[in-house]
Amino acid sequence: MTKGVIYTETVVHAAPEHLLAEAPYQLAIITIDENDSDHAGNRLTVRIDGDRVVIGDKVEFLEDRDNVPFYKKLA
């Protein structure tokens, strides 16, 4: 699950209580890259760190924070 493609995304401005300090933040559903044989084609809801992404952008896994996967845009 190291790489994926943005299926859809949003930038959340009105955050839930436990994430008030982090807003605005970008959330995305990614499709796991076809070269990742175990999970290819699966979708995953992730947070985006760093540069904003749009549908079709390629992203790679950055780290887990409190069991939330963070991905960043591939250069």
Added chain:
Amino acid sequence: MTDFAHKTWSRAISRAILMIYDTQHPIYGPARRRQQPVMRQVAIIGIGKTAFGSFPDLDLRSLAVEASQACLADANVSPTQVEAFHLGNFAGPAFVGQNHLAPYIAGAMGITGVPATRFEAACASGGSAFYHAVMSVAAGIQDLVLVTGVEKMTSQPTAKVAEILAGAGDMSGEGRAGATFPALFAMIARRHMYQYGTTREHLAAVAVKNHANGAMNPQAHMRKAITMAQALAGKPIAEPLSVFDCSLISDGAAAVMLAPLERAAEFTNKAVRILGIAQTSDYVALDCKTDITAFRAVRDAGAKAYKMAKVKAADIQFAELHDCFTIAEIIACEDLGFVEKGKGGPYALSGETSLTGSRPINTSGGLKAKGHPVGATGVAQLCDITLQIRGEAGERQIERHSLGLAQNLGGSGATAVVTILGAQ
């Protein structure tokens, strides 16, 4: 034909007939032995609603009792005649700290000694309570069933409300990652825009129309028309959705009274018939769905309801659709077959869904302007369709009002209830 051939044929035919009707036949037998259920026709014989809005002085029970009593009065039914009480409520325990809500509310009206049950299916809680009540009456288990939906939301700060509502999604995945409900529908909108060219103007057109209708509804939360320019300039909530794309956080309750059609005349001369109804489900998490630009549960429920009512999408004259977000009304029009897939955006902008259009949608103002007390919504939609069919919608009354549809959506599409109502 020779005598021999004739005999052979008649024997073969009679054997085939016997085989089909033989209840002990190994293949056809089980289907023959199963009795076809005899479903009774069901009618709505009364409706009642509170105004929707922010009511600091009214608690959850007061709201539910007010709507229920208005409904009992409208149906000419006394509390002691009620044979079952179905409550639609999403998150009473989280919003106001009270559990065991159905007998808690029923008892306050003197309704005891009957099944009193709360139904929870996120924003489709009201629709689900109604669906199961209709099934009970249709099956002949009860005659007079009161269905009430209620939610008391404004006693909590907005961020807390967002947190509670997020619980209608998958809290182990999308919820933990920070997906509020606006965020889930924002991601749906983004994908719909990407695949079908839907625009911000298409979304805004839904808000403008529903606000215009809500301005004429004395019980609406937001009785204020807005312009396209205002709708496009709203504060961002979850991009591309702004505050004008989101339904309201409201307090309110709504109730309907059911009876078998054959008994309706004992109580009222303005009964409305339930022609078709279906509830279906799908995965809770948005990332489990193959295509997030359509709600499979809505499509399935719609198809089943149309079949039961023996009508087609084109026959539906008006509808109350679940516009929790503007994009949801656009997708509902597609899922229910009012327009082709991907054409919901231009349809919203065309004017065809306005009060004077060919198929008015959300004449009540919808969740957008009427308000969205979550558990009440599914029941309120049925009240609003009933009001139009009876010709009692006042300033909002439409011309063709004998066949209406209500669509209630739970979560980001995990529950859907579609109901088709018709004049007698």
